[in-house]
Amino acid sequence: MTGSSAGQFIRLGETQRAPVEIHIDGESISCLAGDTLLTAMLLNGRRLRHSEFGDGPRAGFCNMGACQDCWLLLSSGERVRACTTEVRDGMDVVTREAR
Template sequence: MTGSNAGQFIRLGETHRAQIEIRIDGESVPCLAGDTLLTAMLLNGRLLRHSEFGDGPRAGFCNMGACQDCWLSLGSGERVRACTTEVRSGMVVLTREAS
């Protein structure tokens, strides 16, 4: 990726894993089997969510499931931590509440 579509992170290794696709807020996003949801989002230049307390965009914090900063909703309504949830092909992710 280049320009404004460049991710915040760049994958340097483990490129041999199978490529899969998930949907984030209706947009198709490529990732690799075994990635966490946090990894997939940051590699694709996405923030995780906007704070419900009005203090701006969030991109995770501890990366190990302790800080509670990366909760997202799946299309099924289930809430998951992006840093500890492995992507699944066809996964539907919502970064904001349905309006």
């Protein structure tokens, strides 16, 4: 996830909120309380997931829960929309299919 040289997003403000640690495909990333999952992931990388239809990496689209482009899977099996789901400390997101 963080293997990218830079994130898609850059945080410009609200830097004083409490830190939260989440896991993306087993890799820990830092974000802030109140961040959406989409924000946390795109601050730390260039994509949310790869399209299940084979048309490449996806980074969300509408950012308001209407387009269906940012669905992600938690390790618990729960499906969530990254753009409307706030991060929780210890959240564990899976973006790769098990091999």
